[in-house]
Amino acid sequence: MKKVGIVMGSDSDLPVMRKATDTLSALGIPFEVHVYSAHRTPVQAKEFAESARENGFGAIIAAAGMAAHLAGAIAANTTLPVIGIPCKSSVLDGIDALLSTVMMPSGIPVATVAINGGVNAALLCAQILAVEDKELANRLDEKRRKDACAVLEKDAAVAAELNK
Ligand code: RP5
Numbered sequence: 715m716k717k718v719g720i721v722m723g724s725d726s727d728l729p730v731m732r733k734a735t736d737t738l739s740a741l742g743i744p745f746e747v748h749v750y751s752a753h754r755t756p757v758q759a760k761e762f763a764e765s766a767r768e769n770g771f772g773a774i775i776a777a778a779g780m781a782a783h784l785a786g787a788i789a790a791n792t793t794l795p796v797i798g799i800p801c802k803s804s805v806l807d808g809i810d811a812l813l814s815t816v817m818m819p820s821g822i823p824v825a826t827v828a829i830n831g832g833v834n835a836a837l838l839c840a841q842i843l844a845v846e847d848k849e850l851a852n853r854l855d856e857k858r859r860k861d862a863c864a865v866l867e868k869d870a871a872v873a874a875e876l877n878k
Contacts, residue, residue, distance in 0.1 A: 715847060716772025718745040718839045721762060721788060723778035725749050727801045733832030734775055734799070741840050741853050746771075752778065752787040759784065763791035773839040776824075777832070779803040782811035785824040795842050797835045798824040 718738055722731050731747065738745045750759040766774060774792065776785035777799035785798030798815040802808035808829035816826040827834040837854075844851040 715744060715850070716843055717770050718743055718836070718843075719762070719766055719771040719774040719794075720745055720747040721750050721759065721774065721776045721784065722747075723749070723751045723753075723782070723784045723801075727777050727779060730799060730801050730830045730832045731775075731777055733830075734777075734836040737833050737836035738840070741836075741850065741857070743836075743840055743843065743850070750784075752783040753781075756787070759787055760791050763788040766792050766794055773797065773842045775799060775835045775839060777801050777835075778815070779808070779811045780805075780814075782814040785815050785826070786818055786822060789818070789822045789824050795839075796824050797838050798826045799831055799835050800826065800829050802830050 720731055720734060722728065735745060735747065748762060750762055752759055763774070771794060773795045774788055775797045776788045778784035779801035780803050782798075782800055785796055789796040800808050800811035800815045803810065812826070812829050815824060818824045825838060827838065840850060840854055844854055
């Protein structure tokens with residue numbers, strides 16, 4: 715199976731990225747994590763993106779906060795699908811990173827998930843890899859079934875308490 719590349723602009727983004735790594739691990743998807751910044755280590759970020767396809771990656775998650783250029787910078791240097799996670803910072807609550815990540819000019823797409831959306835970034839990567847992987851697609855179907863069951867259990871608990 716292809717690996718998922720996970721790049722974050724700073725180790726301060728790690729709590730968000732752990733949601734992505736936990737989700738990928740639960741689905742049995744291999745990944746590789748790096749801290750590369752579009753601003754502080756632009757050379758390393760560029761080299762990672764340029765070599766990602768030949769290094770066995772099938773999709774890349776790029777997470778950054780504030781003036782979040784990382785996902786766009788990664789996407790500029792690969793035609794692998796890039797999922798951008800805008801990370802919430804202390805000043806503008808992540809709106810800064812959301813707009814920086816989502817508003818890519820035509821030609822260089824970044825599939826942007828919600829602010830701090832580590833789980834959905836991982837699931838989107840899984841769904842991309844599952845296009846050519848029936849076993850992974852089955853695992854995703856099973857996860858949907860389990861998640862739905864968990865909601866129905868909550869429905870039953872809330873109904874039992876409040877629907878008198
Ligand atoms: C961004 O700046 C990083 O992705 C991080 O979200 C934010 C702050 O970085 P630190 O100052 O915590 O290293 O580049």
